[in-house]
Amino acid sequence: MGYQVLARKYRPQRFADVAGQDHVTVTLMNALTQNRIAHGYIFSGHRGIGKTTIARILACALNCRNAIGSAVRPTPEPCEVCESCVEIRAGNSVDVIEIDAATNRGIDEIRELRDAARYRPSRDRFKIYILDEAHQITDAAFNALLKTLEEPPDHIVFMMATTQPEDIPQTVRSRCQHFSFHAVKLVDILSELRGIAEHEGVDADEGALSLLAEAGDGSMRDALSIMDQAIASAPMIDGKARLDAGQIRELMGSVPNAVFERIMQAVDQNRSAEVMTVANELLDAGNSPAQLARQAVRYLRSCVIAKITGLTADGDSSTELLQISADEQRRAARTAALFSEEELTRFLQVMLRTFDELGYRQEQRFHFELGLLKLVHLRRLLPVEEVLSSLSGAGPRPGARAVSAPAATAALPAPAAAARPVVSEPVKPAFSPFEKDSQKRRYDGVAAGPAAVVAAPVVPPPVVSAPPVVSPPPVVTPAPAVEPVVVAVASPPVAVEEPLKVSEPVPVPAAVPVPGPLALEVPSDEEERVEAEPDVAIPSPVFEPVAAAVTSGEAAAMQRPVVEALSAAGQGSASDAMNDSVWTLADGELRVQTDVSKTMLPVIMNPEAEKIAKAALREVGHGALKLVLLARAGGKAAAEKKPRTAKSGSAEAKAAQHPMVVEAKRLFEAEIQTVIDLSE
Incomplete structure (x- = not known):
């Protein structure tokens, strides 16, 4: 027999030999002991972690000729000596069919499998189908297999191995027992590699084996494949291959x-x-x-x-x-x-x-x-x-120069410093996003905090100008030859400024000229009209004139026949659209501004409705005018809607002729919005 790679040579033949999948092997062994055999299994997980291997071991255990508990087979593990176990291990068993679903994925192959599943096994207890890479089977093929999976014969067991269980239809997964395999841990791979290196006579240090185990990335097969390649490239020392970490890094192209x-x-x-x-x-x-x-x-x-x-x-x-x-x-x-x-x-x-x-x-x-x-x-x-925390712990805001309380007291004259009571400055609260809002309310006239003012009893108070909206700092104008007065304001948002000396003149900033109201040019005739009639407002700016809507009897003479003709022809939507539209004459064109969107206008005013409208215009003697239908512009009507014209003989027309309605229109300038006909 030729050389076998390590991944095949050391492939597990028993449940106990599988590393890192105890939750699967223990469950399957208990099911074999209790004879609770399912007709369908799905084994899913990472590549190279033992899905197909466990499917083969389970097939051997199911078709093993020795009973569980016998001298040859004391445990649910396969005996590995009977003909069935030997044939399944070699891949020559007639009753264990392993199918590569990546190439046999169509509905025709699944139909052949379903037809062959009707016949009983030739020799063993079960006929077992192992479908590798089952997620590549088409949906139609899975549908053809559904009935067999739901009610299979007693001698059929399906085992599907896949790396993408989410691609298998839910209807198939619900009919099978699903086992999710785990990635093999580093210590388990390292232990297996250490044992294989000792069995193969390879001198490998611990660092090299650790690199091989890490390169496997949870896959035992990948780690064995890289180890096989490393042994082939390793130097021979005393008849043994020598594996070191530097050689393996160079082999894998890593640093x-x-x-x-x-x-x-x-x-x-x-x-x-x-x-x-x-x-x-x-x-x-x-x-x-x-x-x-x-x-x-x-x-x-x-x-x-x-x-x-x-x-x-x-x-x-x-x-x-x-x-x-x-x-x-x-x-x-x-x-x-x-x-x-x-x-x-x-x-x-x-x-x-x-x-x-x-x-x-x-x-x-x-x-x-x-x-x-x-x-x-x-x-x-x-x-x-860190930036936010520094802002919350800082004293004054940017641009304000803070002065501590002792320094401010020392800068004042001695009498004033002695007479001034000590007012503790309130601790500034933590940084808050509402600080700007509080500042705005304060300058709008709302008090931000309590203020304590201490003044001499005889001296008149100085003039203190409050700064408008964070303008230049407040200016204190002292009276001549008068003792200075101390004014202490406890307001958290305002920074303490350096005191000014009374003996020196205080520069007063010049007043900023405020621009007066803008003058609008008004035509002379309008000025005379405003002077004569003060209640008349100045007109708004005049824009380009547009075509005025025709509101005379001529418009009604054109609009009413069109509306009635469309209604008589069964074009109810078109009739309503024409009735609610605004009719305008401009440059020999009859423009109809509808309240219908651009998308719906060709549907409502279809060629048949447009033909009926043009015929109605010819009957009233306006056939020479070009009819132009305009859609609603920008989601709204381009012009204001005029009062709705009621159809002759309708409930709305009768309501408009009622004496009470006519009187209400005259007295209150009312209009009819909705008419509900209860006679129907």
Whole structure:
């Protein structure tokens, strides 16, 4: 027999040999013991974790000729010595059919499978169908299999292995027992690789095996495939293949994580030149930017987990969240100690975005270097939380010069300082987004806080001008040859200014001229009209004149026959549209401004309705006019609607002729809005 790869040579033959899937193997063994065999199973999960392998082991256990509890088969495990077990292991069994659903995915193949399932097995207890990559079967093929899955014969068992269970219709999944496989843990893969290396006579150090286990990424088959390739490329020492970490990294095209640790140290020290130097060395060595970005993402993820779990570089603690070796965990802990959790999260986000962009960018090298530079720039930025916290702890607002209470007291004259009572300045509250609103209310005349004023009993109070809307600071005008008066105002939003000396003249800012009201040019005739009749308002600006609506009897003579003709012809919608429209004469055209949208106008005023309207106009002697139908402009009518014209003989027309309605129109200038005919 020729050479077998490690993934096939060390394929598990018993439930106990399967690593990392105890929740599946224990359930299946209990079902075999209790004889609770389902007619359909779905095995889903990551690639290379034992889905098809467990399906074959279950097929062996179901068709094993030795009973459970016998001397040859004391447990539900297959005996591995009977003819059925040997044939199933070799793939030669007639009653265990393994189908590649990726190539046999059509409805014709499933129909053949369904027809063959009617016949009993030739020798064994069950006829078993193993469908690998079952998610690639078409929906029509699954529908053809539904009835067989719902009510199968007693001798049929279906086993479907898939990596995408969500692609299998829910109607099929509800008829089967679904087992979700887990990714194999790093310690389980490492243990299997250590045993295989010892059995194969390979001299491998712990670092090399850890790299192989990490490269498997939760897949036992991937780890064995990479190990097989590493053994083939390893040097022979004393008749044994020698595996070391450097050789495996070169084989996989990866770089040691010590490089990324050096990059993060340079980021911490704000050295952009060193970051670019390391990136240039990696790229010049032939490493792919996408591969480097992928490794950087994985390393930063390890640093984030190390920061969250509190790993230390000198401790022996570890976490199951990091499926890496102990040395790599300590390396990630050293990098995590340099940054905060928020910074590491932002670094990971930037590198993830860089990794995504490298898939469709032309200059991958430049984008990878830009991603590394962004890490340095992020280190220089201040977090928003820190800026907000500094704002909440600050005293005055920007632009105001604050003076402490003792300094202000010392700057005052001695008598005033002695006579002034000590008023404690209220503590400024924490930063609030409503501060501007409170300032606005204060300057509008609403008091922002209590004010304490202390003055001499004989001296008249000075004139204090309040600043309008954060204008120049308040100006105090002292009286000549009079003792100064202390005015203390306890108002939190106002900053304390430096005191002014009374002996010096205080410059008063010049008054800002306020522009007067704008004068509008009014025609002379309008001015005379306003002087003669004061109640007449000045007209609004005059725009270009538009065609006035025809409201005379001529319009009614044109509109009414058209409305009645459309109503008589069964065009109710068109009749209502013409009745509610505004008719205008301009340049030999009869323009009908409707209240119908541009989309609905061709539907309501179809060619037949337009033909009826034109015929009605010819009958009343206006056939020479061109009929132009206008749709509603901008979602609203282009002109104001005129009062609705009632149809002759309708309930609305009768209501309009009623004496009470006529009298109401005359007295109150009312109009008819809605008429409900209850006679119907």
